[in-house]
Amino acid sequence: MLKKVLTLVLVRDVAQQRVLLGMKKRGFGAGKWNGFGGKLEPGETVEEAAKRELLEESCVHAEELLPAGRIEFEFQGDPCLLDVHVFTVEKYKGNPHETEEMRPLWYEEGEIPFDKMWADDRFWFPLMLEKKLFKARFLFKGHETILDQSLQVVDAL
Numbered sequence: 001m002l003k004k005v006l007t008l009v010l011v012r013d014v015a016q017q018r019v020l021l022g023m024k025k026r027g028f029g030a031g032k033w034n035g036f037g038g039k040l041e042p043g044e045t046v047e048e049a050a051k052r053e054l055l056e057e058s059c060v061h062a063e064e065l066l067p068a069g070r071i072e073f074e075f076q077g078d079p080c081l082l083d084v085h086v087f088t089v090e091k092y093k094g095n096p097h098e099t100e101e102m103r104p105l106w107y108e109e110g111e112i113p114f115d116k117m118w119a120d121d122r123f124w125f126p127l128m129l130e131k132k133l134f135k136a137r138f139l140f141k142g143h144e145t146i147l148d149q150s151l152q153v154v155d156a157l
């Protein structure tokens, strides 16, 4: 199977127990709230790509990336597997601003809009918020239905 490496970054305001999400305005996952991220550019490390995408999509500059999890997504009938590296950021510079790709908004940790997000998010977000490292795999049919899944807390990624 072809593998496409992607990044996904959740910025956390620990003091106020909020998470920054972005409404994706175009492309893959348009119309859904999600973290910030995307594909690697040639020569980039996963961490470099994660920081660049966060900056490009929200104007937030990450000072430190904390590994949070790793998720593999398969879409039924699609030979390409998505290998998503999930990070959280607690130290950052700049204020979130709307960009061509994303409209950012802070959400209280208890009010994450899971019904307007990817269907997998409701399963692993709680682990991410509790700072438990996780590995997961989801098989999707189309963009809304999960046919199969696995999720484990792990000691290391």
Ligand SMILES: CNc1ncnc2c1ncn2[C@@H]1O[C@H](COP(=O)(O)OP(=O)(O)OP(=O)(O)O)[C@@H](O)[C@H]1O
Pocket: 006, 007, 008, 009, 027, 028, 029, 034, 035, 036, 037, 038, 039, 040, 073, 082, 084, 118, 119, 120, 121, 140
């Ligand atoms: C299927 N369930 C899913 N659940 C949660 N998050 C998911 C996801 N599937 C993809 N994602 C994330 O969505 C972003 C897409 O990024 P995507 O727009 O493709 O990348 P990039 O900005 O490089 O593309 P363009 O520059 O527009 O081509 C990227 O963070 C990726 O991790």
